[in-house]
Amino acid sequence: MSDPRLQTLLDAAPGLRLKTDPADLEHYGRDWTRRWTPAPLAIALPATVEDVQAVVQWANAHRVALVPSGGRTGLSGGAVAANGELVLSLERMNQAIDFNAVDRTLTVQAGMPLEAVHNAAREQGLVYPVDFASRGSCAIGGTIATNAGGIRVIRYGNTREWIAGLKVVTGAGDVLELNRALIKNSSGYDLRHLFIGSEGTLGVVVEATVRLTDPPPPTNVMLLALPSFEVLMQVFAAFRERLQLEAFEFFTDCALQHVLAHGAQKPFDEVHPYYVVTEFAIGDEAKEAAAMAAFEACMEQGWVSDGVISQSDAQAAQLWRLREGITEALARYVPYKNDVSVRISAMPAFLAETQALLGEAYPQFEVVWFGHIGDGNLHINVLKPDGMENADFVTQCEQVTTLLAASLKRHQGSISAEHGIGLVKKGYLESTRSADEIAVMRGIKRVLDPHGLMNPGKLFDT
Numbered sequence: 422m423s424d425p426r427l428q429t430l431l432d433a434a435p436g437l438r439l440k441t442d443p444a445d446l447e448h449y450g451r452d453w454t455r456r457w458t459p460a461p462l463a464i465a466l467p468a469t470v471e472d473v474q475a476v477v478q479w480a481n482a483h484r485v486a487l488v489p490s491g492g493r494t495g496l497s498g499g500a501v502a503a504n505g506e507l508v509l510s511l512e513r514m515n516q517a518i519d520f521n522a523v524d525r526t527l528t529v530q531a532g533m534p535l536e537a538v539h540n541a542a543r544e545q546g547l548v549y550p551v552d553f554a555s556r557g558s559c560a561i562g563g564t565i566a567t568n569a570g571g572i573r574v575i576r577y578g579n580t581r582e583w584i585a586g587l588k589v590v591t592g593a594g595d596v597l598e599l600n601r602a603l604i605k606n607s608s609g610y611d612l613r614h615l616f617i618g619s620e621g622t623l624g625v626v627v628e629a630t631v632r633l634t635d636p637p638p639p640t641n642v643m644l645l646a647l648p649s650f651e652v653l654m655q656v657f658a659a660f661r662e663r664l665q666l667e668a669f670e671f672f673t674d675c676a677l678q679h680v681l682a683h684g685a686q687k688p689f690d691e692v693h694p695y696y697v698v699t700e701f702a703i704g705d706e707a708k709e710a711a712a713m714a715a716f717e718a719c720m721e722q723g724w725v726s727d728g729v730i731s732q733s734d735a736q737a738a739q740l741w742r743l744r745e746g747i748t749e750a751l752a753r754y755v756p757y758k759n760d761v762s763v764r765i766s767a768m769p770a771f772l773a774e775t776q777a778l779l780g781e782a783y784p785q786f787e788v789v790w791f792g793h794i795g796d797g798n799l800h801i802n803v804l805k806p807d808g809m810e811n812a813d814f815v816t817q818c819e820q821v822t823t824l825l826a827a828s829l830k831r832h833q834g835s836i837s838a839e840h841g842i843g844l845v846k847k848g849y850l851e852s853t854r855s856a857d858e859i860a861v862m863r864g865i866k867r868v869l870d871p872h873g874l875m876n877p878g879k880l881f882d883t
């Protein structure tokens with residue numbers, strides 16, 4: 422063990438596993454952003470809450486920075502360890518602890534993958550409805566730390582809505598039980614909500630009690646081809662008015678071409694500029710008629726030029742792949758990612774302005790648009806041309822982000838809808854949060870993390 426402090430760490434927490442191999446430092450020190458060179462001190466893998474507490478107390482005694490780590494599927498650099506931090510990986514704490522049928526809650530360790538949470542809920546005849554493409558790799562704790570959204574927010578809301586209770590180890594090394602799965606608890610500040618979306622800057626989520634719900638009704642998936650961008654919100658309104666939407670997702674033909682090149686099946690013979698994947702409840706004739714009525718109304722208006730409706734689960738999965746496969750299909754370009762949101766009512770004006778802005782600002786790059794348009798959340802991925810230096814590319818993209826952030830401020834939107842601020846969007850936090858708000862956030866951090874050791878440099882600089 423190269424660093425002598427690590428032996429004292431093992432003395433403090435004998436159950437801990439420590440990794441210091443270069444390959445491990447590299448693996449655990451980065452997330453899906455791939456922008457920073459990992460350089461952690463070591464990787465600590467606790468097995469219990471007591472281990473986590475011992476690590477945090479040790480870190481305070483030795484003033485070592487900690488980076489809490491789940492599946493590292495984040496896209497904002499929130500789990501990057503590039504400055505000699507100790508990575509605190511929750512990977513070994515991945516079990517379900519308790520199911521309560523009366524409360525309809527599931528208590529899990531924070532390192533449990535989201536998909537395993539889905540499966541554990543399903544075994545009880547219920548569902549945990551937060552869902553997105555990285556479900557197999559991300560950890561529930563990471564989804565809590567970023568208040569992750571995903572493809573079903575339109576129907577079920579964000580992660581925040583489903584967290585009934587949390588057990589955390591604060592940056593000061595205290596274990597707190599937050600809310601204990603109470604539905605009603607009007608007893609002062611709800612500290613649970615402070616930890617949701619805190620990006621590991623206040624402490625470590627070690628256990629979560631999540632709410633479960635009834636399985637959704639049977640659904641159908643429809644893929645729509647749109648002739649122009651301007652009709653997008655009209656199509657959304659026509660479908661939302663008539664159907665109970667489970668998802669309403671949009672992508673451009675450019676996004677589709679990348680997914681097709683990655684092995685997906687072509688949905689239409691003709692090329693259309695824009696597409697929507699929507700999923701909605703069916704189950705009786707009236708609902709099926711409503712789906713057809715929505716489609717026909719859009720066709721009549723000229724807002725939709727083609728469509729296909731799933732006839733089987735396999736076909737539904739095929740249609741979903743066209744949307745869910747985008748991030749993976751683009752990964753090789755190391756995209757510069759924007760994840761922005763505005764209120765749905767502000768979406769048409771914001772979209773028009775952003776389209777004009779990016780058309781002018783990015784003529785030299787391929788820009789891929791997609792996202793959860795029904796939640797007012799847009800993903801804009803700018804692709805790095807082959808052979809271009811990453812640093813040059815990021816510098817050019819950041820100039821445009823400054824303009825985008827100004828536009829978001831005008832439309833009262835957010836520079837991070839669901840990916841978090843991390844390192845990637847730290848410079849733009851002021852476009853979304855006022856100086857007074859940021860000052861309050863800093864004050865809260867000082868209370869829970871007095872030595873500034875929890876994920877330093879993420880979200881804001883202290």
Ligand code: 2HG
Pocket residue numbers: 496553554571745747748758759792793800801802
């Ligand atoms: C999605 O909606 C994810 O697929 C990833 O939030 C978005 O890759 C992205 O930019």
Ligand code: ZN
Pocket residue numbers: 571792793800839
């Ligand atoms: Zn998304």
